[in-house]
Amino acid sequence: MNVAEDRFSQLTSVTRSVEAAGFALLFLMLFVPGAGHLLKVCLLLLLLVVLLFRILIERSIALHPEVVCGCLLFSAIGIAYVLRGYLNGAPGALRVSTVYVIWPLTNAVLITGLARVARLWGVARLLIWTTNAICLYCGTYILWSAGWWPDALYFPVGAKQTISFHQGTMEFSVASMSSLLFLVPFVAAALLAWPRGIPVARIWLWLGLALGIVMGLLSGRRAFQLVLGLAPILALAFRRLLPKDRTAERSSNLRRSLIGATVVVVVTVVLLQRTLGLNLAVVWATFTTGFQFAVDPVAQSRATQFDALMDGWLGAPFFGSGHGAPASVIRAADMPWAYELAYLGLLYHTGLVGLVLYAVGVSWIYVEGIRVIRKGSLLSPLMVSILTGTSTFLIANATNPYLEKFDYVWTIFLPLAVVNASLLNRGQPNGPGRLAGHSRGDDE
Numbered sequence: 001m002n003v004a005e006d007r008f009s010q011l012t013s014v015t016r017s018v019e020a021a022g023f024a025l026l027f028l029m030l031f032v033p034g035a036g037h038l039l040k041v042c043l044l045l046l047l048l049v050v051l052l053f054r055i056l057i058e059r060s061i062a063l064h065p066e067v068v069c070g071c072l073l074f075s076a077i078g079i080a081y082v083l084r085g086y087l088n089g090a091p092g093a094l095r096v097s098t099v100y101v102i103w104p105l106t107n108a109v110l111i112t113g114l115a116r117v118a119r120l121w122g123v124a125r126l127l128i129w130t131t132n133a134i135c136l137y138c139g140t141y142i143l144w145s146a147g148w149w150p151d152a153l154y155f156p157v158g159a160k161q162t163i164s165f166h167q168g169t170m171e172f173s174v175a176s177m178s179s180l181l182f183l184v185p186f187v188a189a190a191l192l193a194w195p196r197g198i199p200v201a202r203i204w205l206w207l208g209l210a211l212g213i214v215m216g217l218l219s220g221r222r223a224f225q226l227v228l229g230l231a232p233i234l235a236l237a238f239r240r241l242l243p244k245d246r247t248a249e250r251s252s253n254l255r256r257s258l259i260g261a262t263v264v265v266v267v268t269v270v271l272l273q274r275t276l277g278l279n280l281a282v283v284w285a286t287f288t289t290g291f292q293f294a295v296d297p298v299a300q301s302r303a304t305q306f307d308a309l310m311d312g313w314l315g316a317p318f319f320g321s322g323h324g325a326p327a328s329v330i331r332a333a334d335m336p337w338a339y340e341l342a343y344l345g346l347l348y349h350t351g352l353v354g355l356v357l358y359a360v361g362v363s364w365i366y367v368e369g370i371r372v373i374r375k376g377s378l379l380s381p382l383m384v385s386i387l388t389g390t391s392t393f394l395i396a397n398a399t400n401p402y403l404e405k406f407d408y409v410w411t412i413f414l415p416l417a418v419v420n421a422s423l424l425n426r427g428q429p430n431g432p433g434r435l436a437g438h439s440r441g442d443d444e
Contacts, residue, residue: 018050022113023126026410030130030179031137033407035158044106051109062115063108064423066368067416070361071108075101077357078323081350085322092324092337099404100323107413114417115424117378121198123414124382128190128204131183134176135211141174142218168279169286171220181224181396182411184212185231186389191260192232193239193384210264217272217283223399225283227392234391238384243376302399304329305339309348320351342401362394362412368419379422386415 025043028036055061078100085093114120137157143149145163163172187208194200216228272278289299308329312321326336327348339345347355372383393402393411402408 018047018113019119019122021046022110023122026123026126027130029407029410030127030183031134031176032158033175033178033405035175047113048106048109051113055112062112062420062424064420066423067111067420068108070364070416071104071111073357073361074104077350077354077361078104081320081323081354083322084319085324085349088322088325090322090324090337091326092335093322094324095335096323096337096404099406099409103406103409107409107416111413111417111420115421117421117425120379120382120418120421121200124190124385125200127183127186128200128208131180131187131208132204132211134180134183135208135215138172138174138177138215139211142170142172145172166282168282169220170218172218173221177215177219177221177224178396178400178402178408180212180215181227181402182389182393184208184216185227185234185392186385187212188231189235189238189385189388190381192235192258193242193381195381198381206260206264210268213265213268214272217269217278220286222286223396227396230395231388231392235384235388238370238373238387241370241373242380242384243374301331302340305331305341306344309339309341309344313344313348313351316351318351318353320347320349320354323349325349338401338404340399340401342397342399342403345401365412365415365419368423369415372418372422375422377422377425379418383415383418386418390415 021043025040025047028040028043078097082093082097082100085096114123140149140154141161142163144151144154146165158175161172161174164170187205190200191202191205191209194205196202213228216224219225269278269280273280305327308327312325312327315321324337325348327339330336331339337349339348343355346358350358366387369383369387373380373387390411393408397403403412
């Protein structure tokens with residue numbers, strides 16, 4: 001009996017260590033995207049080795065067949081178009097193969113470690129805490145740049161940090177700001193959809209929302225400001241798909257959340273006006289110039305890319321030029337195949353056939369995600385917030401190729417992990433635990 005207990009204790013210790021490594025990897029991808037590559041690679045290899053070893057020992061894999069097909073589909077499309085680009089002499093064909101071929105298979109293995117409902121909620125808590133951590137760091141960067149934060153207490157994280165102060169507004173850029181494109185809408189949706197029985201203190205949600213609004217208004221990043229405006233609309237749309245039971249409680253929670261969010265926005269704006277001299281009229285004028293292609297230099301650059309990519313696509317409209325192929329306009333000398341207009345670039349690289357195939361894969365995730373929401377399980381409110389964050393990130397990705405980097409691919413595969421957990425529990429009544437009257441054991 002003692003030997004069995006010792007083995008169980010050792011197994012539990014190993015499991016917790018591996019889980020901690022997975023959470024550490026996700027935190028690093030969120031907090032320092034594009035940096036810390038060696039540490040990330042070590043953590044990723046550790047996770048893959050342990051998960052693959054477990055699959056061999058147990059002779060089973062915690063992946064639903066439909067999810068396996070989805071991951072294989074993404075990878076197979078990638079192989080086809082990387083090969084097409086390579087045969088056509090595309091200079092970036094092999095370099096982008098990791099994104100389009102390796103990462104779908106890698107994330108399929110990582111998803112096997114997220115088959116438990118409790119672990120998915122652990123990821124949700126990490127996302128909330130990381131939201132606050134990123135916003136607080138951005139705040140210290142702004143205060144330090146303004147001379148209001150001592151040098152001894154400021155620690156630069158990542159690279160390419162920039163900031164500029166203007167009359168009535170400001171602009172700044174920190175690498176982890178891109179993660180907030182998912183995280184702040186995720187937090188906003190959580191406030192609207194998560195019931196009070198979920199073991200996450202709402203104070204962290206309110207803090208994350210308030211800080212996220214501050215960062216959005218001060219960032220000067222139009223995509224961030226756009227998704228902040230779209231987040232409540234998307235969150236309410238997905239929330240309406242939840243089952244109609246406990247309507248009175250849900251309506252009361254929604255009213256409190258909407259009133260609270262309105263108060264948070266008003267108070268935040270007033271404080272920014274009093275402390276930093278924020279002028280909403282200037283913020284709005286700066287936002288609208290991003291759509292004036294004859295005035296804004298960034299918009300002009302994207303208009304030039306648009307013309308070049310459209311001309312290139314018309315040369316091979318059905319099957320494209322292959323992954324890694326540059327168009328007539330070069331945006332970056334080190335990566336001539338990468339363009340800010342990500343979806344138009346995908347159309348140029350893969351043609352109508354490839355774009356439709358990728359769209360089918362993402363659409364399937366949404367269809368299954370909506371089924372998870374309608375099921376009314378413990379995963380339903382979580383899926384509301386995740387689909388909200390994924391949607392806003394996909395919108396922002398239209399003008400920046402975030403999904404061509406490993407640090408951001410998780411935004412597609414996290415909802416797939418929730419779908420996988422739900423499909424594996426499809427045979428259980430009402431899925432993995434009902435919102436109404438679920439027990440603690442349902443989380444496991």
